Amino acid sequence: MDLNTACMKTLSIILAGGRGSRLKQLTDNRSKPAVPIAGKYKIIDFPLSNCINSGMRRIAVLTQYRSHTLNQHVQRGWNFLRSDFNEFIELWPAQQLTGGNWYQGTADAVYQNLTMIDGLDSEYVLILAGDHVYKQDYSIMLKEHIESGADVTVACIEVPVQEADQFGIMHVDENDNIIAFEEKPSSPPTMPGNPNVSLASMGIYIFNTKFLCEHLKSDAIDAASSHDFGKDLIPLFVGRSNIKAHHFSNSVIANESFPNKPYWRDVGTLTAYWESNMDLTKLVPELDLYDEEWPIRTAQYQRPAAKFNYNYEERIGTALNSVVSAGCIVSGSTIEQSILFNNVRVNSYSHVNKSVVLPRCDIGRHCRLNRVVVDSDCHIPEGTVIGEDPIADAARFYRNSDGITLVTQDMIEALVEK
DSSP, rough: OHHHHHHHEEEEEEEEOOOOOGGGGSSSOOGGGGGGGGTEEETTTTHHHHHHTOOOEEEEEEEOTOOOHHHHHHHHHOOSOOOGTTEEEEEEEETTTTOOOOOHHHHHHHTTHHHHHHHHOOOOEEEEESEEEEEEEEEHHHHHHHHHHHHEEEEEEEEEEGGGSSSOOOOEEETTBEEEEEOSSSSOOTTTTTTTTEEEEEEEEEEHHHHHHHHHHHHHHHOOOOOOOIIIHHHHHTTSSSSSEGGGGTBBBOTTOOOOOEEEOOOHHEEEEEEEEHHHTTSHHHHHOTTTTTTTOOOOOOOOOOEEEEEEETEEOOOEEEOOOOOEESSEEEESSSSTTTTOEOOOTTTESSSSEOOOOEEEEETEEEEEEEEOOEEEEOEESSSHHHHHHHHHSEEOOTTTTTHHHHHHHHHHHO
């Protein structure tokens, strides 16, 4: 089987049902994969784009928690595939097909959709998380999986050992066979010869379809299982099945300016989300969104170009080391090292620094924002100062231990009511 045929015989499943509670109020009304990122995208656009660019054009998006905005985004922005070529991007909402429960874990989410999987006659299943930001050619990982004869292949990345307790950590032999796997260990093992680095699972798996279905059925009746790939199934396969590691560096779409720094971010916390956006304000970002050979797609809407008004005294509309998206109006204000998403207006004499401002926000005059994430549709009152007084910020908004302040419209309205 040639690689193009193998790609067409692969079903890609994107797990997009998670709430993402560590993003706090950003996910009160949307699932984590639907959170806006990088000026004009949503997080799920990254795995979806990777699939399309890799030649994987049979894609199921599994949804559950507050999925309306995610469903709407996928339907409006990702409906261009040809069903007559057996290509599709389908939304598979949680339907309690196997009983009365909603998805109990990542493995259970796939198990509950076995009927649909069985009907698609796939040879391989690619399992992806819907909440990571990266660029990867999955066809290279698939080729490696097929040539190795593996039952399951796990994508892995080197992470600093001090961060390793947040991941599934693996040991591999000289042939990349996984010989041990620990989910979020308190004392993470390190790579041989490098005590500063551990080898972490990226939550990206390729299974032979028959192998996957058999083990999902067995896991479903195991009362002791939490029905999660990382906690239950992957450790179970070690020593019993042909389980291989795939190094992300072999399939990453590399930035030529950073050939030895494969970019992958789990944006599961407020700080990680803020940092991932701030990465894009650097002179040369590690994540290259200007690469025409590996485009990141999204839902496109007609918007005017960004506009900058006024140029006298202290009233100068300007943006420095920033990303300003379509539909924005910077009116006599200063934007520094920040990201303005679509249709944001920043009014005169305001200063926005190291901040992430989501779509359709209006920032009043004489405001100062520093290290702030402003949720969509916020109207920041004139004269508001955020990011200079930690005690005041914590009393009015949500401020985390890293000094990032999250502002939502509900928080602003609560202040007005007081």
